[in-house]
Amino acid sequence: MAEARPGGNDNSLPTFRETVEDFLYHEAALLDEWRLDEWLALFTADARYVVPTTDLPEGDPKKDLVFIDDDMVRLRARVERLKSRHGHREYPWSRTRRFITNVRIKSLEKDNIFVTSSFLVYRFRMGETSPYVGWYEHRLKQLDRELKIHHKRIVLDMEALREHGAVSIIL
Amino acid sequence: MELKGLIIDKPTEGIFRVHRSAMTSTEILQMEQERVFNKCWLYLCHESEVENPGDYRRRNVAGRPLFFVRGSDGKVRVFLNTCTHRGALICRRDQGNSEVLQCFYHAWTFNNHGELIGVPDEAGYGKGFNRAEMGLKSPPRVDNYRGFIFVSFNPDVEDLVTYLAGARDYIDLVVDQAEEGMRIISGSNRYFIKANWKLLVENSLDGYHVKPTHKTYFEYVTSLGVKTGAVQTAFSRPARALGKGHAVEEHDGVRGRPIARWSPLFGEENKEEIARIRARLVHKFGEQRTRLMADISRNLLVYPNLMIIDSIDITVRVFWPIAPDLMEVTAWQLAPKEEKSELLARRLDNFLTFHGPGGFATPDDVEAIESCQAGYKAEGVEWSELSRGMHREAIAEDELQLRAFWRQWYGYMLGLGKVETSDPVVRERSAVAG
Numbered sequence: 001m002a003e004a005r006p007g008g009n010d011n012s013l014p015t016f017r018e019t020v021e022d023f024l025y026h027e028a029a030l031l032d033e034w035r036l037d038e039w040l041a042l043f044t045a046d047a048r049y050v051v052p053t054t055d056l057p058e059g060d061p062k063k064d065l066v067f068i069d070d071d072m073v074r075l076r077a078r079v080e081r082l083k084s085r086h087g088h089r090e091y092p093w094s095r096t097r098r099f100i101t102n103v104r105i106k107s108l109e110k111d112n113i114f115v116t117s118s119f120l121v122y123r124f125r126m127g128e129t130s131p132y133v134g135w136y137e138h139r140l141k142q143l144d145r146e147l148k149i150h151h152k153r154i155v156l157d158m159e160a161l162r163e164h165g166a167v168s169i170i171l
Numbered sequence: 172m173e174l175k176g177l178i179i180d181k182p183t184e185g186i187f188r189v190h191r192s193a194m195t196s197t198e199i200l201q202m203e204q205e206r207v208f209n210k211c212w213l214y215l216c217h218e219s220e221v222e223n224p225g226d227y228r229r230r231n232v233a234g235r236p237l238f239f240v241r242g243s244d245g246k247v248r249v250f251l252n253t254c255t256h257r258g259a260l261i262c263r264r265d266q267g268n269s270e271v272l273q274c275f276y277h278a279w280t281f282n283n284h285g286e287l288i289g290v291p292d293e294a295g296y297g298k299g300f301n302r303a304e305m306g307l308k309s310p311p312r313v314d315n316y317r318g319f320i321f322v323s324f325n326p327d328v329e330d331l332v333t334y335l336a337g338a339r340d341y342i343d344l345v346v347d348q349a350e351e352g353m354r355i356i357s358g359s360n361r362y363f364i365k366a367n368w369k370l371l372v373e374n375s376l377d378g379y380h381v382k383p384t385h386k387t388y389f390e391y392v393t394s395l396g397v398k399t400g401a402v403q404t405a406f407s408r409p410a411r412a413l414g415k416g417h418a419v420e421e422h423d424g425v426r427g428r429p430i431a432r433w434s435p436l437f438g439e440e441n442k443e444e445i446a447r448i449r450a451r452l453v454h455k456f457g458e459q460r461t462r463l464m465a466d467i468s469r470n471l472l473v474y475p476n477l478m479i480i481d482s483i484d485i486t487v488r489v490f491w492p493i494a495p496d497l498m499e500v501t502a503w504q505l506a507p508k509e510e511k512s513e514l515l516a517r518r519l520d521n522f523l524t525f526h527g528p529g530g531f532a533t534p535d536d537v538e539a540i541e542s543c544q545a546g547y548k549a550e551g552v553e554w555s556e557l558s559r560g561m562h563r564e565a566i567a568e569d570e571l572q573l574r575a576f577w578r579q580w581y582g583y584m585l586g587l588g589k590v591e592t593s594d595p596v597v598r599e600r601s602a603v604a605g
Binding site: 051056059061062063064065066067069077078080081086088090126159161163 | 265362516524535
């Protein structure tokens, strides 16, 4: 996960902020490279992955309709599906590129880190371009000196899935 | 544009073909607007979406901006979303609550019954100006069938119940499941598909594609403990044309239903509640109708573009053409008002895994029909083939229900009046049985 950092001397330790940012960039790279099993390994066993609908960004999966509300069983099944040639919307896989910016560490209590960031995920497939735009909520946990995702919530800014037709990739 | 001949329907020879220009021609799309969407009853909303006095929402129907509001008197009214003064949109938020609606352009103010109650400097108008006549306008016809509100831009359309024909009983099967009425769950799915709108009618009624297209969904379900044998035989029930273009495809639910067939997926803790619901249904509707309501799942088309998909969840899906190769889809979830949170969770779970655009099935349907639309560009193949099951009593895996839609569509497009939408062989069988 740690990557070479230019500048400074080689012995300098990354700041906490850099560690968190590096983690988010690492996650984005795994997804852009379709290294989905490695991506799954970033989550805690009791993690959740949630995408609310475009008309109800504050949606609560317990009582509201959302696009995605995965526990690890379903998230693993989602990954298996994306790796299969029968996940037709992503066979062949689209090309994606994720941009993450405006990273804000909102709270830090013991080992629980709450980070928000803005994202732009470009998806290219079959001659079409479909950008997903929004913000991430990552609730991270520091476990054995490693960061893990305990909760990832993806709030979309678009008014509808206009160019996308679906949420077929992992955001 | 020559419409005659767009469909070849020869039951005795087992031939049913649709000319692919029906999916690609801009001219046909314009004619559909005039001959189908301006003639039919069209689904707008469910009354539960505006629960309290003053609640309003805006929504487009057949490209026309409308909004609906529950007045301070408790009555739901539907209005064309345009100021009677110079045309600006009155309702510019997707939803809200207000006693009055004011046009921002010149500040004309309407109450939530649609009456014009405020005109700045009204003295500037002469005697030809009658404020009482300048209230918000409604579509020519608005009606409510058991909570489902429809509009029609055709003042001469038959009454809604007559229009619903055989679909009415299937709507009843859905609505009667609730003790205290149904409600739309907050949060809707809005997505666009780069395909002709009629391809989603076909796809939503088509039991034939389910096993091959949705292989990954069934793998997921199997991994949760559902026996695959159940999936293999689930789509063997008869398909039905319900008259006036409405159609239904029924199948056996493979994962139980919150109303009211328990399966291990619902957990031991919900067994008693599901049994209680079932007992209530039996008490109220009898064994036979309860079996129809609680054991069998159904995909119902209310012609031309409303799907009510009643399985573990109840999906309400409506879709509108934007261009010959583009449609806008909105889907909602319907649930009994009294439903306990654990069962609601299972219901939402099913929507998310199957019917939602982030699920394990719908993205592949989107891909499939976009793929059809892309394939039409090859042009060399003029016809789509829809004769499956024409020689037998059609089942969910056949295409009778698709033909029913197409025959009605053809009837509207050619102005044929009453159209027989079922296959003749089925008609003969029913006549003999009757």
